[in-house]
Amino acid sequence: MSDLLDKWWEQGQTIIENGLLTHYRILGLDSEELIFVIQLKSYLDQKQYFPSMSEIGDRMGVKESKVFAILHDLIQRNLVAINTEKDNTGKDFDRYSLTPLYRKLAHVLEKSTLQTSEVEKDINLLEIFQQEFGRLLTPIEMQTIGEWMDKDRYQTELILEALKEAVLNQKYSLRYIDRILMSWEKKNIRTSVQAKEETKRFSNYQERPPVTQPQESSERIPLFNWLESEE
Known part of the structure; x- marks a missing residue:
């Protein structure tokens, strides 16, 4: 049992952000594309920056051609990128990047936060009206x-x-x-x-004092007397 646990820990862990699970549909992902993103992230977390689409297909239980189609579509929609970087020896290598996806996710989360703030502001406004009116x-x-x-x-x-x-x-x-x-x-x-x-x-x-002196009235002049009096 201990050996199995050791092997399990050796495989590492992939942490999936709750924001991604909550808003993936807003990002335009379907369930299959989300699984692909999670699988790709698991490789990236293990520093396997250019995994085989065949291996990902085996994990997902779909053909390699289907995985390539998903990848191509995500790249076209600017959710996944392929970047060229240099290793310690100065040699170029390609790697997949989910940075475009997370940038869009950050924008969605920011917008969601602003909307929540607006809702809270609306609630506060209603409370102020009720306090001033002295009733619900x-x-x-x-x-x-x-x-x-x-x-x-x-x-x-x-x-x-x-x-x-x-x-x-x-x-x-x-x-x-x-x-x-x-x-x-x-x-x-x-x-x-x-x-x-x-x-x-x-x-x-x-x-301002009037030019002529009409009969004074003790009635208070409303601040907005250009408005008709409420009936």
């Missing part, structure tokens, strides 16, 4: 906020700025916030910085 959002309200980001392409910071202005005017309504966003869009205001500048400009305009 309805499914329709959640859908409306989602459409602001996905359909209208409003930045999260811009939506939060509109929420801030609505709260200042004690208008706890997505309809009111939507009017603010639409008004900003008509003025080509796309960022929270631009929105703050517009708010400041409008506020300064309201504070």
Whole structure:
């Protein structure tokens, strides 16, 4: 039993990244191509840089011609490369490389991470709305906020700025916030910085003394009185 374990360890191990197993279909690999990549990696891990396709075919239980077809297709799709390098004696030798595959995998993982981050940001946005409104959002309200980001392409910071202005005017309504966003869009205001500048400009305009002195009103002038009052 001990001898068998020793032989088993002598054969070495091939570590397959979970990212590859999870996203291989996104990379355009089918199950047979994935097995080929794993077999090729096992040779590379043992420093056998240019293994026989016949041997890989025996391992996979397919003909050598089929293995060559898979290899050719992966090279054409820039997932496997053949590089020429020099050994310690300065002699050229060819080797297979999976670097192109792992570069594309890294890009997929990065994109997946960004998408996860966006989902987390969406969840945080909903939580902020619920905190400001002092209640849970309805499914329709959640859908409306989602459409602001996905359909209208409003930045999260811009939506939060509109929420801030609505709260200042004690208008706890997505309809009111939507009017603010639409008004900003008509003025080509796309960022929270631009929105703050517009708010400041409008506020300064309201504070200018009038030429004539009409009857004063104690009613507070809304920050965004260009919007129609919510019915």
